[in-house]
Amino acid sequence: MPEKQLINRGNVATSVGFGEGLLQAGEANPLIVALGADITASVKVSPFAEKFPRRFYSLGIAEQNCVGVAAGLALSGKIPVFATYSAFASMRTLDQIRVSVCFNNLHIVIGGAHAGISVGPDGATHQALEDIAVMRVLPNMTVISPCDATQTRLVTIAALNELKGPVYIRYGREPMPDFTDETTPFETGKGQLLKDGTDVTIIATGHLVWEALEAAYALEKEDIHARVINIHTIKPIDQDIIIQAAKETGAIVTAEEHQICGGFGSAVAEVVAKNYAVPIEFIGMNDCFGESGQPSELMEKYGMTAIHIMLAVKKVLTSGNKVIEWNI
């Protein structure tokens, strides 16, 4: 665990990390190939495509075919990467991912770009807020939601080099704090303790990990000691770190830039409910579609900022067997 407060080295989009990771892994492993569904630059597959034109297949705006072609390439020994906007990568293609990829248990990395409401002005159709739920229900699928650009790069390399079977990696478009470093070494399947605390645990994923840290640092000033855990690998999830947090802190707040229903918070709640039930509050989209707006405006309007996490912490501390009522 980092002993010092983590700092933002500057905002970088997680998509940049994906592009760098793909390029780096591709340089080392000639079996890696990439597929494009027309928005190659936008989803950061272009650096790979430019460096390795013979290992890049442009397939046009035909996502279902992209996934099937990826399956055929994987069955013949390649390691295909298919990235497009996560709304399409995970949902337009769901049947192909379920049968041709997951049922066949093929090592394919699916990149879900433009994830979350922070996509901003494009509006609801392009703000994937359901992809975690949809991907994590599929047998054999690994679901990863890295917290910053640095981690996204490491995740992408690990997904291609170390993991087996299908992997879904979710990443965003908006530059966001880049704060993980050598004090927070990345290991697939392992949650990360980013700040210790004894009163409550904030378990976050993706962009909301930084918000969770800001909330926790601010809560210290109110004498509330919140633990912060980053869960980048949502499936298979690190049960131990969650159960330990439930036992040691007695209350949990989950935070994700995604629908609460069926998403990351639900995954955490499954672990908590089965092993050590404690009160949980959920930060995320509340069963509605997004809309156009600046990313920060949308995060504010739909309740996914550090302030909202702080309020949720106070609420969860008053729920369950505790009787104090807070005015929030």
Add this chain to the structure above:
Amino acid sequence: MTKTSSVKDLQQLARSIRINVVHMIAEAGSGHTGGSLGLADIFASLYFNVLNHEPKNPQWSERDRLILSIGHVAPVLYATLAEAGYFAKDELLSLRKLNSRLQGHPARDHGLPGLELSAGSLGQGLSVAVGMALCAKADKKNWHVYSIHGDGELQEGSIWEAAMSAAHYKLNNITAIVDRNNCQIDGKTSRVMELEPLREKWKAFGWDVFECDGHSYTDIIKTCEDAKQSVFRPTVIIARTKMGRGVKSIEDDFRWHGKAPSKEEAEDFIKQLSA
């Protein structure tokens, strides 16, 4: 494996495949009889003449790939694989039973040798074939990819996404075979959703189109050989077939698409097939 061009041999093999299909589906109590019987001549021709493959070495890297996009006719694939020696024929009667390697639709995770793809959701196999063919091109391999499709399956839009991409990449190492029996579950394809003009559709998507009598071994084999000569284009063979072929009493009857014969019907079917 050794290939045969003898019509008599192929007839005998196809009859054995058909009889096993009837036994299997009757024993299972469910399954797709019509299409499985209708494809028996094509499967006998492919596995005993056209394909380069090694039943004793199913993962042989240089083998031709056969993708069964219409997983529901798994019985004809299983019966053919057993006939070719991939596994013992005794196992055929385990079709659709608990813990069987012969799942209702092909499932590689159950370990049956000779399966290239777990499939069953229509419209996905041609994309997989494109991926395999791209890989063969990239690695400069000579193996050929065959994919088997239903005519009703061509109503899936994803087939045409795949068709476009195969032509774009000049994948002359794919041959798609369409089981053109004019039937699907709800009735005649012309009534459910018209597919014609089918030749022209494939042509417009950049494919070389062939037609053959799907019950003539010489025509099937010759057409597959012709298709393999294509230099720039992927090839499709529209094989005219009859659903339920070989069992006169159910031939061309779409009601037998997804129906299993009772024990008595099965006996009668086998009598008709043995005649």
